[in-house]
Amino acid sequence: MTYIENKITANKYNYLDDFFSVSESLFSDNIAIDDGENEISYASLDKEANRLANVLRAKGCQPNERICFMSSKKIVAYKSILAILKSGACFVPLNSEDPAERILFLLKSIRPKVLVVESVFFSKMHKLCRENELDIAIIDADGAEVNSSLNTSPVIVDRTPEDLAYIIFTSGSTGVPKGVMVYHRNIVHFLNNCFSFFNICEPLRFAHCSEYTFDPSIFDIFFCWATGGTVVPMNKRSYRINPFAFFEGNNINVVFTVPSLINSLKTSEVLASEDLSSIRHLIYTGEALSADLVTEWASYNPHCQQYNFYGTTETAIISHWHKIKLPITSNSIVPIGFPVSGVSVKLIEEGGEVQDGEIGESVVAGTQISPGYWDNEAENKLRFKCIGEDKLLGHKSYFTGDLLVKDKQGCFHYHGRKDRQVKVRGHRIELLEVEKVITSIPCILEAAVHVVENEFQIEQLIGVIYAEQITEDDDLQVDNYLLLLKEKLPSYMCPAKVICCKKPLPRNKNGKIDYHKIVEIINGETNE
């Protein structure tokens, strides 16, 4: 048993914030967060989070109350998440870089009693709420109201593991985002599994690569804390362009990221750098992982264990995982691995289970399955259903829409999607949502969106539109459309380019947009 396991096995984790609280009692002097400007110990973070949690309780926050928060990746953000959980409520992260229209939609949908913000966002959010007559108490997490509060004692909350821990929004095919609800029970099950899966023997420095609005963040933060480690946020915009700058001098030990980040380090010719040699656990997710990348990384960092993880927000981050064993066959895609203990996976085709080696839609059941989407009965009926013997028990399975194959060893391989959902640089995008937003622009009659890899091997969205009243200056018109889209969609969902068609978009014999011909239009335009 490892040092960490010895310390933690006597403890029981029922709630997401337990992964911090237990460690706070064991490693109170350890550094919980190093945000590049400041550090904070477990003991101090606990005290500050308790102070904010008591203010939230005084505002009426209680279990299953949704509390939104908006912050950049600084200590105040982590304090806010922890305080919301400690108050018993459920946290809903908002991305400050999202367009105001999208933030407003989320606030109207979630109807939070309280919005916790970093000081710098207070005025902006206050104005947004006032102008739209939203009755939400806005709390500056570092403001006088919180800092003058003297109550730093732990909040006593009457709650159950079936209360909501967080809601994270993902792209929705109906044209609006879907809020995935996650119970404490769901996410605690996954994190508990992580103790035995990872052989972590001492507190490590975990990179926090994702935005809060993406659930890999939950692993980065809470599994790090569960093992007494330090969360190191990747918190400068320039790190997205030059990720190596983040690793320089930061002594990062654990990285959970998309393969494209490691590919970017490879393109920069820095894989041999001393600054990457501290990485002991490299976990890939969100994109197809090439065996050659794994092999190349291992050639420079042979002591680093690499993993491939797969899952969805609806399955509490991860449903399949495996430790990659070297050597692996070159020119291949690394499988997504085996189901996490307690997660059952069936591959279904036309209502029945497929044989090993055949492609089927992945249908996932077990403790980690989300209770459904927030306030979205139509999508819940479509995606969360009872099948087989579970009908008697009322246990629902989640229909992922992902196509997988199980090999004879029980290892799963990814084979694309049933529908038009795509992943671009790890972000899950329903192309239908983007198309609906484009056609909401007056005078755009039709839109089709497709993913194309550009000359830098970066995937990007390209839109093809048919609009009325095209002016003589098409380029100017297209620029205007792109600006309008930036006001409506997060940047990762905005097409990099829009192509104007002079006539209605091509359709197949069923009257649906012919995406094969759309690809031809895009290829014709991008090859010019």
Next chain:
Amino acid sequence: MNNLDVSIRELIIEVLKLPADIEVEHLNSDTISEWDSMGHIQIIIKLEEMFLCEIPRNKVPLMASDKKIIEELTKLLTLR
């Protein structure tokens, strides 16, 4: 500012569709929200078109500010 400084500044403003009179002395991806990874690629493509050169791919991530672009571009153009 010399001619190259002005050209680079104008190029970044045009590609990222920033206000022409933007009151920022130095443009960089940490302070300009429009300068994301896609915006960066568009800047690089435009630089290659404008200066008729191919920027080595390992240098692309380093060019995340107007100062860095000028530094790398000057080295590249000097070698030509």
